[in-house]
Amino acid sequence: MAADAMDTALGLLGHLPEGSLVIIKDSLAASGSFLLHHYISRLLAAPKAEKQTPTSIDVRTEKSTAFDGRVGKVPCKVCLVAFDQKFSHFANVGRKQGVNLVANAEEGALRFVDGISKPFEWGGVLPRSTPCGAVETSESLESFLEGGLQELSITGEPQSVRSASPSAPQGVVKQIETSLGAVSDLSDQSEAEAKQNKRAPLADGGLAIVFDDLGGPEAACQGSAHEVLALLNWCRTLRSQNGERASVVALVHGNDMPDGEKGLASIMEHSADLILQVEPLSTGAAADIHGQLLITQRTNKWMDHLRKGIGGFEATKLPRQQKFQFRLLETGVKLLHIGGSKGGA
Amino acid sequence: MENVVRSFKDKALENDYFNVVIVRDSAEVLGGPQVCQHISQELLSVVKKERAQARGTVLLALERAPEEYSHHLNQSSGSETEGLEPLQVLDCFSDPLGWQTSPEPDSSLGRTPKDETNDVSSVRARNQSQRAAEVGSSGQEDASRRMSSALGKLQRGGYSKVHFENDESLEGLKVGIQNAGEALLKDAVEGGRLALVIDSMSTLLQYCATSKVLAFLEWLRWSGRISTVLTLLHADLHDARTNAAFERLASTVVDVQAPPLLDERGSADGRIHVRHKTKKGKVRHEREQFWLETSGVRFGPIERTASVAELVAEKSTSMQSGRAPPSAKTATTPEVPFNLELSEAEKQSRARVVLPYEHQGDGHEVKIYDGRPALSGVQARGKRDGRIGYESGDESTVAAHNDKLKNGEVIESGQGHILYMRDSDEEPPDSDEDPDDDLDI
Numbered sequence: 001m002a003a004d005a006m007d008t009a010l011g012l013l014g015h016l017p018e019g020s021l022v023i024i025k026d027s028l029a030a031s032g033s034f035l036l037h038h039y040i041s042r043l044l045a046a047p048k049a050e051k052q053t054p055t056s057i058d059v060r061t062e063k064s065t066a067f068d069g070r071v072g073k074v075p076c077k078v079c080l081v082a083f084d085q086k087f088s089h090f091a092n093v094g095r096k097q098g099v100n101l102v103a104n105a106e107e108g109a110l111r112f113v114d115g116i117s118k119p120f121e122w123g124g125v126l127p128r129s130t131p132c133g134a135v136e137t138s139e140s141l142e143s144f145l146e147g148g149l150q151e152l153s154i155t156g157e158p159q160s161v162r163s164a165s166p167s168a169p170q171g172v173v174k175q176i177e178t179s180l181g182a183v184s185d186l187s188d189q190s191e192a193e194a195k196q197n198k199r200a201p202l203a204d205g206g207l208a209i210v211f212d213d214l215g216g217p218e219a220a221c222q223g224s225a226h227e228v229l230a231l232l233n234w235c236r237t238l239r240s241q242n243g244e245r246a247s248v249v250a251l252v253h254g255n256d257m258p259d260g261e262k263g264l265a266s267i268m269e270h271s272a273d274l275i276l277q278v279e280p281l282s283t284g285a286a287a288d289i290h291g292q293l294l295i296t297q298r299t300n301k302w303m304d305h306l307r308k309g310i311g312g313f314e315a316t317k318l319p320r321q322q323k324f325q326f327r328l329l330e331t332g333v334k335l336l337h338i339g340g341s342k343g344g345a
Numbered sequence: 346m347e348n349v350v351r352s353f354k355d356k357a358l359e360n361d362y363f364n365v366v367i368v369r370d371s372a373e374v375l376g377g378p379q380v381c382q383h384i385s386q387e388l389l390s391v392v393k394k395e396r397a398q399a400r401g402t403v404l405l406a407l408e409r410a411p412e413e414y415s416h417h418l419n420q421s422s423g424s425e426t427e428g429l430e431p432l433q434v435l436d437c438f439s440d441p442l443g444w445q446t447s448p449e450p451d452s453s454l455g456r457t458p459k460d461e462t463n464d465v466s467s468v469r470a471r472n473q474s475q476r477a478a479e480v481g482s483s484g485q486e487d488a489s490r491r492m493s494s495a496l497g498k499l500q501r502g503g504y505s506k507v508h509f510e511n512d513e514s515l516e517g518l519k520v521g522i523q524n525a526g527e528a529l530l531k532d533a534v535e536g537g538r539l540a541l542v543i544d545s546m547s548t549l550l551q552y553c554a555t556s557k558v559l560a561f562l563e564w565l566r567w568s569g570r571i572s573t574v575l576t577l578l579h580a581d582l583h584d585a586r587t588n589a590a591f592e593r594l595a596s597t598v599v600d601v602q603a604p605p606l607l608d609e610r611g612s613a614d615g616r617i618h619v620r621h622k623t624k625k626g627k628v629r630h631e632r633e634q635f636w637l638e639t640s641g642v643r644f645g646p647i648e649r650t651a652s653v654a655e656l657v658a659e660k661s662t663s664m665q666s667g668r669a670p671p672s673a674k675t676a677t678t679p680e681v682p683f684n685l686e687l688s689e690a691e692k693q694s695r696a697r698v699v700l701p702y703e704h705q706g707d708g709h710e711v712k713i714y715d716g717r718p719a720l721s722g723v724q725a726r727g728k729r730d731g732r733i734g735y736e737s738g739d740e741s742t743v744a745a746h747n748d749k750l751k752n753g754e755v756i757e758s759g760q761g762h763i764l765y766m767r768d769s770d771e772e773p774p775d776s777d778e779d780p781d782d783d784l785d786i
Contacts, residue, residue: 266372
């Protein structure tokens with residue numbers, strides 16, 4: 001399966017539709033983090049030469065070449081909220097996939113909100129219960145994790161907002177706000193310009209907020225899923241400079257609760273627009289196939305996106321559900337049609 | 346679907362009937378939100394044409410951003426009338442827990458709430474120019490803002506905001522609905538009512554306890570201002586008790602189901618099963634299939650002949666609802682090219698057969714051949730031939746039976762025959778011993 005066809009299947013047609021929620025649901029048997037890396041690198045990838053003035057002829061050429069998925073792809077600002085891996089991990093994987101995350105962070109296209117180095121700062125769980133002791137714990141952890149904090153400095157000043165909020169996701173909200181505030185600081189001069197261009201949505205690729213593990217905030221707010229839901233909702237109401245609402249990509253572990261209770265993943269599934277479910281092979285391990293991927297479109301968002309967005313896609317009707325097998329490669333991932341040829345095309 | 350749309354035109358009676366439409370789906374089934382949206386568009390057009398008792402619609406956006414609904418609903422109503430939409434959207438989506446509007450004071454960590462609000466709002470002002478106008482930065486504005494947030498209503502971006510934190514009795518939501526209702530019914534005649542669309546009851550249930558939500562619905566019923574409530578419920582997220590509570594409350598339940606696996610035509614994206622309870626208590630069932638299309642949902646009748654699984658499902662639902670099953674014949678017999686039915690004559694002769702372990706003589710002694718010489722010694726004759734016949738109430742042998750057949754006589758004994766053939770003469774008689782000889786039914 002060609003790389004562009006794969007991106008179409010994954011909903012990566014240019015930027016993500018505004019306000020959309022992509023849920024990557026994995027399990028212990030098959031990790032879905034490879035999709036996160038794929039999304040991050042594709043959203044940040046910026047074929048700058050493709051930008052064209054929209055004359056009628058150019059529009060036609062856009063239509064004809066639209067299927068290779070490169071036209072209309074505009075750099076998207078990404079805010080990566082990490083609860084599972086450190087920035088160095090993402091940078092390493094990104095480098096293999098051909099995207100320099102460090103350079104992107106310096107340019108301001110990528111913002112990194114660190115949820116693991118200073119867990120009690122974003123969480124605010126301990127301050128709520130034992131205010132005095134918590135500060136000490138937090139400080140000792142701070143010094144313990146100093147190595148990690150050094151790395152963070154590439155995203156600008158270290159996040160010094162100590163959460164005064166009673167709930168954990170609220171702390172995350174503050175961190176994201178501070179982080180994104182820095183984004184608009186960088187481009188204050190162009191803000192008036194951006195206002196003028198509000199009618200042209202392709203001028204800016206919009207804003208995507210990527211959560212590498214929703215289990216972090218869920219655990220921090222003691223398993224109350226509604227706070228995590230509220231966090232994601234809040235993220236989707238943020239607006240990028242072109243006035244579009246931000247889209248959210250989040251990884252959630254789909255293992256069911258022991259007592260049959262519906263976990264966070266089931267709740268998230270209902271509010272998601274696109275669900276990517278990563279499953280192990282039912283026949284067990286295989287040498288060249290690492291698992292299967294079920295892609296479900298729950299809403300019409302992508303169809304609407306195609307309808308009003310990029311020409312040339314109109315003819316395609318995206319199937320509601322697609323199933324692929326995937327193979328993990330050093331440089332990324334390859335999707336294969338089930339029962340397809342050996343090695344896939 | 347017709348019944349659902351017709352029910353929107355029903356009048357709610359004073360303190361009595363009000364129309365609750367629940368669309369039920371689960372994570373495995375696609376199309377629940379789309380079906381709900383389709384129905385809400387129908388509702389909106391009925392309200393707009395003033396065919397319903399409701400004169401305005403209030404939409405609670407819980408699961409999706411309010412912008413998405415206004416976009417869709419405007420699209421559906423088209424440009425036939427340029428007048429004001431009789432629709433108010435309450436934003437329960439962007440800040441359901443009141444994080445932005447009411448920061449709690451926490452001096453132990455050295456930041457006053459005022460600092461924080463200013464910080465947040467200034468970030469927001471830089472970041473989101475649209476919202477900047479509404480978010481104040483001076484202390485006075487701050488105080489008034491917090492007051493308005495206590496009422497659960499904060500105008501931002503054209504949508505009234507509602508949040509649920511520390512709001513056990515959903516007062517903020519009630520106030521929000523009342524305010525929206527007042528705005529909608531300003532010009533309406535006295536006694537005008539509202540239609541309420543809740544885009545996901547399940548999300549509301551995430552924020553509040555089930556009992557509170559049910560009490561809220563009761564409040565809606567007795568408020569006398571609401572004629573119709575339309576909502577979507579994700580059945581798989583709740584336990585059976587919660588689902589049952591909502592089912593009881595509903596006058597119409599639209600179950601969204603996956604298409605059957607072995608659908609030969611295979612084109613439909615799913616099916617709906619509508620159970621509609623009329624005002625008088627009659628229950629109507631309706632089944633349709635639907636196709637999800639880019640422009641919306643298209644409904645159509647289920648055309649092909651019903652399969653066994655469906656009929657069984659239908660039978661079970663009809664048994665649950667106390668309706669008589671359609672007919673025993675259609676319910677049990679699949680359509681096959683050969684005849685499984687018995688003719689009348691066959692049925693009669695079948696009915697005449699007396700099984701060997703049944704009581705045979707009315708008041709006579711029960712005689713079941715067990716391989717041993719009969720006490721009366723009469724049956725021994727047949728046994729010698731290696732062929733054993735038995736006719737109840739009368740000593741007759743196979744030979745006699747064959748004779749009768751040869752003569753073309755019709756056996757009119759009133760009862761059927763069962764002929765037992767022994768495998769071979771070498772077998773000792775005991776091998777034929779009936780294991781059920783002590784069975785006496």
